[in-house]
Amino acid sequence: MSETVGVEMLSSGVCKVTLIRPEAANALSVQLLEKLKDTLEALAFQKEVRAVVFTGAGDKVFCAGADLKERRRMEEEEVRRTVALIGETIEKVAKLPQPTIAAMNGTALGGGLELALACDLRVAAEESVYGLPETTLAIIPGAGGTQRLPRLIGVGRAKEMIFTGKRITGAEAYLIGLAQYACPLAKVETLALDLAKQMSANGPIALAQAKKAIDNGIETDLATGLELEKLAYERTISTKDRLEGLEAFKEKRKPQYIGE
Numbered sequence: 001m002s003e004t005v006g007v008e009m010l011s012s013g014v015c016k017v018t019l020i021r022p023e024a025a026n027a028l029s030v031q032l033l034e035k036l037k038d039t040l041e042a043l044a045f046q047k048e049v050r051a052v053v054f055t056g057a058g059d060k061v062f063c064a065g066a067d068l069k070e071r072r073r074m075e076e077e078e079v080r081r082t083v084a085l086i087g088e089t090i091e092k093v094a095k096l097p098q099p100t101i102a103a104m105n106g107t108a109l110g111g112g113l114e115l116a117l118a119c120d121l122r123v124a125a126e127e128s129v130y131g132l133p134e135t136t137l138a139i140i141p142g143a144g145g146t147q148r149l150p151r152l153i154g155v156g157r158a159k160e161m162i163f164t165g166k167r168i169t170g171a172e173a174y175l176i177g178l179a180q181y182a183c184p185l186a187k188v189e190t191l192a193l194d195l196a197k198q199m200s201a202n203g204p205i206a207l208a209q210a211k212k213a214i215d216n217g218i219e220t221d222l223a224t225g226l227e228l229e230k231l232a233y234e235r236t237i238s239t240k241d242r243l244e245g246l247e248a249f250k251e252k253r254k255p256q257y258i259g260e
């Protein structure tokens with residue numbers, strides 16, 4: 001049975017990363033996680049990758065989270081190692097310098113939703129369901145779910161989702177700000193790729209610096225955040241791309257950014 005990660009580089013500079021384990025609802029087995037982690041380590045340094053879209057194989061489930069069958073066979077120490085591996089892998093998603101979009105082309109639960117929460121934006125399928133059911137399994141969301149979900153949708157709503165383990169539809173996920181878009185399942189990937197394409201046309205250093213300023217700034221007070229913003233802006237001033245942006249404006253053409 002296939003258990004791998006598909007990496008497809010599109011001409012737009014968008015890289016599509018697909019979890020390929022459809023017979024097991026794309027659940028995050030150790031093997032799949034290791035492949036995903038290696039993929040992310042490589043993508044972070046690839047200049048030609050301007051934006052990353054994550055998706056799942058099949059037409060029903062984006063990712064069902066941790067592999068519950070594999071976990072049943074594990075001793076406590078192995079569980080700890082696997083939990084650490086999920087955490088590290090999802091952290092690598094969050095730390096990618098490029099903009100990231102989760103094209104949630106179906107249900108996302110547990111670690112699957114945590115992976116999506118580590119992305120910059122999420123596109124949900126209106127009719128699919130999303131949730132963090134960990135407490136129903138007597139564990140907690142441990143790959144960022146208890147931290148990222150409340151930051152995104154507010155403490156009260158996050159506590160309700162985590163304490164009840166309830167599953168909400170993509171349409172609801174959009175209404176509460178968990179997803180930035182909700183559309184019919186068949187359109188999720190196209191919409192996400194389209195958004196990523198818009199981003200990939202922009203200055204890559206600017207995108208990385210804006211992402212850093214937002215992600216680090218949100219964790220601090222406004223005055224410190226504004227200092228971080230200054231530093232991030234400074235990094236764009238001496239770039240060739242900034243000059244190209246001004247040139248393209250003068251010449252009334254689309255800029256061609258090179259990431260320098």
Ligand code: CO8
Pocket residue numbers: 023024025027060061064065066067068069070082083084086087107109110111112133134137140141142143144
């Ligand atoms: N692990 C292993 N196998 C799974 C999983 C899973 N999480 N989910 C589904 N599968 C398997 C099913 O057992 C089934 O296999 P089989 O055909 O051999 O019986 C196959 O995938 C297809 O599943 P279904 O037949 O159930 O398909 P449906 O479309 O009816 O339903 C669902 C799909 C909704 C995804 C359903 O399978 C489901 O609810 N799965 C359980 C999801 C779940 O509870 N996930 C939470 C896991 S906990 C977690 O992720 C914690 C992460 C914490 C990380 C901490 C790190 C620091």
